[in-house]
Amino acid sequence: MRRLILIICFFSQSYIALSQTWEAGVSAGAxxxxxxxxxxxxxxxxxxxxxxxIKRNFNGHWSAKVGFMSCTIQGDDAKSSNGYQIDRNLQFRTALSELSLQAELNLFNYLPGGLPGFGSRRFSPYLFTGVGALAFNPVADYNGSEVELHPLQTEGVDYKKQALSAIYGAGVKYNLSGNWNIIGELGYRTAFTDYLDDVSARYPDFAANPPASPTTPALSDRSLSQSGSPGVQRGDFRPRDTYMFTAISLTYTFVSIKCPTF
Structure with missing residues (x-):
């Protein structure tokens, strides 16, 4: 009887412990x-x-995650195959940092930690969504130097260098061994700003509104044909930019099991 109780305790406590576990890890990718x-x-x-x-696994299907990502994103009209972009000749890069809160849904019953769970799988595809807070600061190369674009107000707009983003994506989790997991995911972020690249709408009228800096007109209109007349389209008029990550994560699951002694 004592042995039966211990067995029942072990499996029930294992399942309960696995249903609510902490997980932490690091990520790298592109x-x-x-x-x-x-x-x-x-x-x-x-x-x-x-x-x-840092992640909280509530059960085999649902998790909540706090994440931090740091990267550089960039774009260059000169590398485009589109004639309009080649003539426009704009270029940027920005260091970007993101702090996010995400919810994950495992499509299979995935219980990491190297302990058995009823109907659990060693791997699972998953979906995720959430919200992020990001900071960015676009720069461009000009006359051999790196120039911050935000202070120049190249479109006559003093935009903020912080924004929120809507997060969505998918991935696959696999339990390597014991408490160690490897995770691959692809995620997109719709930023609630159109100035990650310092480009949004139209060329400004510097005759009516003096430029913020003597360098502003040169970096506002870098077109090869000097076609950036006031009011002419400069951006694509879409209200938001997007950034994305594809990454591999290595995580460790913290599991503690306590059974009463006899």
């Missing part, structure tokens, strides 16, 4: 951008990204 300088290629990844995460 970052990309889609916006006024890359309007049609959601698969363009240009720079490395690094980050970390």
């Amino acid at each position: 970052a990309g951008y889609m916006g006024d300088l890359n309007p049609v290629k959601p698969y363009t990844f240009t720079d490395p990204v690094f980050g970390g995460q």
